[in-house]
Amino acid sequence: METINPTYSYLTNLEVMKILQKIKSTKKKFGMRNLATVTYEALQYLEDSPCKTQTRESIINYVKDLSSYRLKSHEILQMVNDPPTSALHTQLLIDDNKVPLTDEENEKIIQLSYKHFHSGADNKEAKEAKEAAPAGKEAATEATSKAPKAPAAKKQSTPAEQPMEVDSKETTEAPPQE
C-alpha cells in the first residue's frame, strides 16, 4: 500500500452519503463485513445529520450565494456540512484569525442556510425574518432576536455597527437549561 496523496480532495457529507447509499443498495457477498459495518454506521450518522435534506442543486446554489461573503473554502465546506442556524453557530465555523463577519452578514448567512436547506416548516421563519429585515431597525431587531447572538460573536463585532436596542435584546447568553 502506497499513499500517493492523503487529501486528494475534500468531500461534502452529502457526497459520502450518496456513495454509501449506493454501496448499501448493491448487495454484496460474503467477506465484506468490514465494509458493511462501516457503511451502516456511517450512514446512520449521516442520515441523522443536516445533509439528509440536501441535494446537489441546493448545495451548488448555497455555495454560489455564499461566495460574496469572503469565506475561505474550508469554511464553506463546514457550512455545507453543518449549515449554521444561529449567529453563535456561524461564528464557530469561521476562522478566528481573520476579520469577523458583521452581524448583517451573519444574519444573511443564516437566512441562506434556511432558504436552501430547510424548505419545510422552518422556511416560514426564515421568510419572516427576510421580510422583516428591510422594514427598518425595529423590525430587524425582531428578526435577529430569533437567531440569538452570543457574546462571543458580539464582542468581536465593531460596536458602531450594532444598534443599541439590538444589544439589549440579543443578550442571549441565558443560563442554559438542563
Place this chain on the structure above:
Amino acid sequence: MFVLAELKDNVRIAPDQFNLQLVDAVRDEIDRKLANKVLLNVGLCIALKEIVSLKDSIILPGDGASHTEVLFRYVVFRPMVGTVLTGKIRNCSREGVHVTLGFFDDILIPHAALQHPSRFDEAEQAWVWEYPLEDGAKHDLFMDVGEPIKFRVSREIFEETSPIGPPKAETQSQQGASTSSAAASTTSQEVKTPYKIIGAINESGLGVLSWWDQQGKEEDQDDEDGEDNIDYENDEDGEGACEE
C-alpha cells in the same frame, strides 16, 4: 470531515475470482482490505470511490493468482484540525468526556478542554459544567451519556499499531503455565488506538446541544440578566468587558 485519498496498491486476485470482471474483482478486494481500517497518517477508510488506473496484471511463479497495480481513490474520514463536529457522549471518566460518531469512537475531550468551571461527579459518573449565575449561585449542567455534543477537533494522533512485536522480556521470564494468560494481559494493557481525535468544547456554542438550544425561548425573560452574563463570558475569555 471526509476526504478522498489517492492510494496505490498491488492487488492479488485469486484464481477463483477470474470469472469476474477484473475491475469488479479489484474493487471488492480493495474494499475487503481497507474498509473500516485506519491507514497511518491517512485516516479511517470508509469505502472505495473510484479506480483511477489499472496496470498490467502479472502472474508470479508458483502462484496462480494475478497481481495488478492499482491506483485508486478512497473515501477517508479525517476531519481537519479546527473542524466542528457533532457526536454523542459515549461515557465520562476522570480523564474527560469520550465521544462517538457511531462509526468512529476514539474521540476524547480532555477535562482541561471542557467548559470552565467543570467538575466530575463521581456518583453520576458524569462531568458537570457549573454555570455561574449572577447571584453567585451556580447551575449544574450535566453531560449525560447519549447526549448530542458539538466539539472542535483540536488534535489528531496517529499511532503505529502493527505488527505486534515479540512479548517483552518480563513476560518471557514468567514462563510456565501462566505464559498465555500473562501475554494476554500485557497485550490488553498495550492496546493502542491507531487514530485518536482530541476535541475541545471550551468555547461558547460548543458542548451539549441542549445547552444552547433554549436560548431563543429563554431570551425574553433574560433581557435584564443578560448583561451580567456577558461580563462573565468576557472575563472567561480573559479579554475584559468590552461592553462598557
